[in-house]
Amino acid sequence: MKNVIAFTVTTAFAVSALAQDKPAAQPAPSWQQGKPAAQAESTLHPFAPHMTGRAAKELPVNKLKVPAGFKVEVWADGIPEARSLALGDKGTVFVSNRNAKNVYAVVNANGKREVKTILKGLDAPNGIVFSKGTLYVAERGRITRYDGIESKLEQPGEGKVVVDNLDPNRQAGHFWKFLAMGPDGKLYFNIGAPGNIVMPSYMEASIMRVDPDKGVLETVAMGVRNSVGMDWNPKTKELWFTNHGRDWLGNDLPNDTLHRVAAKSAVPNFGYPFCHQGDVQDPDFGKNRSCAEFAKPALKLGAHIAPLGMRFYTGKMFPAEYQNNIFIAMHGSWNRETKQGYNVMRVKLDEKGNPKMQPFVEGFLTDEKADPPMWGRPVDLLVMKDGSMLFSDDYNGIIYRVSYGK
Amino acid sequence: MSFTKLVKANATALTVAFVLLGTASPARAADAEAGKQKAAVCAACHGEGGNSTNPAVPSIAQQPAQFVSTALFMFREGNRKDPQMSPMAANLSNEDMNDLAAFFSAQKAAPPGHKSNPENAKTGPELAQKFNCTQCHGRGLLGQQHIPRLAGQQFEYLRTQLRGFKAMTRADIDGNMTSAARALSEKDIEVLSDFIAGASAQ
Numbered sequence: 382m383k384n385v386i387a388f389t390v391t392t393a394f395a396v397s398a399l400a401q402d403k404p405a406a407q408p409a410p411s412w413q414q415g416k417p418a419a420q421a422e423s424t425l426h427p428f429a430p431h432m433t434g435r436a437a438k439e440l441p442v443n444k445l446k447v448p449a450g451f452k453v454e455v456w457a458d459g460i461p462e463a464r465s466l467a468l469g470d471k472g473t474v475f476v477s478n479r480n481a482k483n484v485y486a487v488v489n490a491n492g493k494r495e496v497k498t499i500l501k502g503l504d505a506p507n508g509i510v511f512s513k514g515t516l517y518v519a520e521r522g523r524i525t526r527y528d529g530i531e532s533k534l535e536q537p538g539e540g541k542v543v544v545d546n547l548d549p550n551r552q553a554g555h556f557w558k559f560l561a562m563g564p565d566g567k568l569y570f571n572i573g574a575p576g577n578i579v580m581p582s583y584m585e586a587s588i589m590r591v592d593p594d595k596g597v598l599e600t601v602a603m604g605v606r607n608s609v610g611m612d613w614n615p616k617t618k619e620l621w622f623t624n625h626g627r628d629w630l631g632n633d634l635p636n637d638t639l640h641r642v643a644a645k646s647a648v649p650n651f652g653y654p655f656c657h658q659g660d661v662q663d664p665d666f667g668k669n670r671s672c673a674e675f676a677k678p679a680l681k682l683g684a685h686i687a688p689l690g691m692r693f694y695t696g697k698m699f700p701a702e703y704q705n706n707i708f709i710a711m712h713g714s715w716n717r718e719t720k721q722g723y724n725v726m727r728v729k730l731d732e733k734g735n736p737k738m739q740p741f742v743e744g745f746l747t748d749e750k751a752d753p754p755m756w757g758r759p760v761d762l763l764v765m766k767d768g769s770m771l772f773s774d775d776y777n778g779i780i781y782r783v784s785y786g787k
Numbered sequence: 788m789s790f791t792k793l794v795k796a797n798a799t800a801l802t803v804a805f806v807l808l809g810t811a812s813p814a815r816a817a818d819a820e821a822g823k824q825k826a827a828v829c830a831a832c833h834g835e836g837g838n839s840t841n842p843a844v845p846s847i848a849q850q851p852a853q854f855v856s857t858a859l860f861m862f863r864e865g866n867r868k869d870p871q872m873s874p875m876a877a878n879l880s881n882e883d884m885n886d887l888a889a890f891f892s893a894q895k896a897a898p899p900g901h902k903s904n905p906e907n908a909k910t911g912p913e914l915a916q917k918f919n920c921t922q923c924h925g926r927g928l929l930g931q932q933h934i935p936r937l938a939g940q941q942f943e944y945l946r947t948q949l950r951g952f953k954a955m956t957r958a959d960i961d962g963n964m965t966s967a968a969r970a971l972s973e974k975d976i977e978v979l980s981d982f983i984a985g986a987s988a989q
Contacts, residue, residue: 410963413919426923429933429960431853432860433881433888436814459814461860461881480960481864553962753932778814 415578434778456782466763508560519558522548573607623688638678649676685714686722690761698768710759822890842943852892896988899939903985911982939988
């Protein structure tokens with residue numbers, strides 16, 4: 382008996398010693414998950430934001446380009462890791478972040494723009510939306526509400542929980558959430574895939590919605606790796622959203638995508654982790670599956686380009702042809718040799734609803750081969766009451782304003 | 788003027804709006820000279836110009852600016868804790884952190900005082916590659932962006948950090964180090980720290 386134990390111990394020891402000799406057996410950082418052996422030497426890596434922010438005056442903001450007749454300028458800086466944007470009824474611009482724990486409010490005090498930290502100590506509060514006097518905040522694992530927020534910015538108090546336990550496994554992957562208010566009065570948000578390319582749990586890799594008064598969850602879409610931007614077509618009231626494709630499948634595959642959820646359709650499944658961009662089977666999870674069973678994206682946006690915020694333009698300032706166009710903030714690629722994105726794109730739908738894309742704000746990308754290749758990264762968009770458009774840049778903690786006119 | 792009124796005014800008189808935009812209090816650019824003044828207190832532990840001579844205290848000279856500001860940010864926000872550094876960072880503003888980062892990133896790192904064991908100096912580079920150190924810290928372990936220079940860093944400090952990452956008592960901003968350190972044995976930590984502490988900081 383003793384011999385058996387001794388043998389087992391020796392074998393286990395030998396196996397673990399052997400495992401240590403193989404680098405592949407080590408746990409990789411979550412962003413390296415799914416990196417194939419063939420790309421083991423790749424030095425591609427994600428870019429971290431300047432967590433203390435950078436002043437606009439030390440950056441080449443005059444290099445930003447917009448179409449003729451438009452103007453782009455710095456609206457506010459000093460808002461570290463500025464991510465999602467929301468507009469209050471009284472004109473407060475709320476700003477979220479992902480790696481920090483705060484929510485900021487930008488208010489106008491005697492003609493001066495002032496940045497206040499209104500919420501602290503939150504857990505990855507990336508998602509914010511304002512509706513009927515209430516600010517809703519989506520943290521990593523819950524959604525809370527702050528009623529009457531604009532009249533008590535100094536002391537908003539504790540948030541009331543709308544829904545909890547959204548991240549029971551404390552997943553390592555896409556734990557931050559985007560939050561939007563649907564025309565049906567329900568809060569829509571993503572639950573991202575728990576890694577680059579892994580089998581999601583039942584609630585993950587989805588878009589969900591919750592009635593803020595009842596707290597009951599419903600599934601809106603499945604097979605969505607990670608969506609960090611959504612809005613509703615003002616004409617058809619259909620939900621559109623952006624989605625990030627998997628990494629480490631080469632420079633040009635798969636595309637990140639723009640999706641439409643047809644009104645009154647059954648819950649669509651967009652394919653993750655089996656099928657990407659509607660027509661590329663995953664080399665591992667896609668075996669023995671077919672892309673034919675999954676819903677297709679409305680538009681392929683470019684590989685690894687990282688589409689974040691998207692909004693339909695319904696303001697009155699831009700020319701008529703911009704009415705109901707979709708604007709998408711491209712955070713920019715890290716998982717390809719030649720970088721792309723780092724801009725705001727404009728998507729126009731033709732009469733049949735087919736999308737066509739063209740650049741709107743460019744100039745953040747300085748050298749597509751450099752590391753880092755850019756000096757700023759667009760995250761979210763917000764159409765203001767005057768029809769101008771704000772967009773955030775989490776790399777520097779800056780918000781820009783695009784306007785049209787003399 | 789209320790914000791709503793201001794917005795309406797913007798729509799009709801853009802020129803006026805732009806003047807008003809200019810009156811917002813903008814963030815100040817990072818200032819190495821201001822950072823030098825603010826850094827006076829740091830020298831007591833981190834050494835003159837951020838070149839530490841204390842094996843337990845890290846050298847912060849010639850660290851990437853984004854790393855210095857990110858480290859200070861993490862101490863202030865409580866993501867990283869240290870009995871000395873947490874209170875030092877508690878009252879720093881983002882501008883202070885950017886100024887300090889501008890100053891220390893511009894200081895030249897002194898040649899390492901540590902002499903690596905010849906055996907470790909030989910196997911160290913292989914280990915650094917095997918455990919993905921070079922993946923983020925770069926081939927020469929000189930750091931980049933928010934990732935610190937390791938080469939020539941203090942031995943005891945390196946060893947303590949690696950042990951801390953492995954024990955999950957030390958955090959980084961994206962969890963990469965926690966993940967990378969999980970695979971290290973105590974022997975690996977010893978060899979890596981010894982090799983890296985003696986490596987050229989240039």
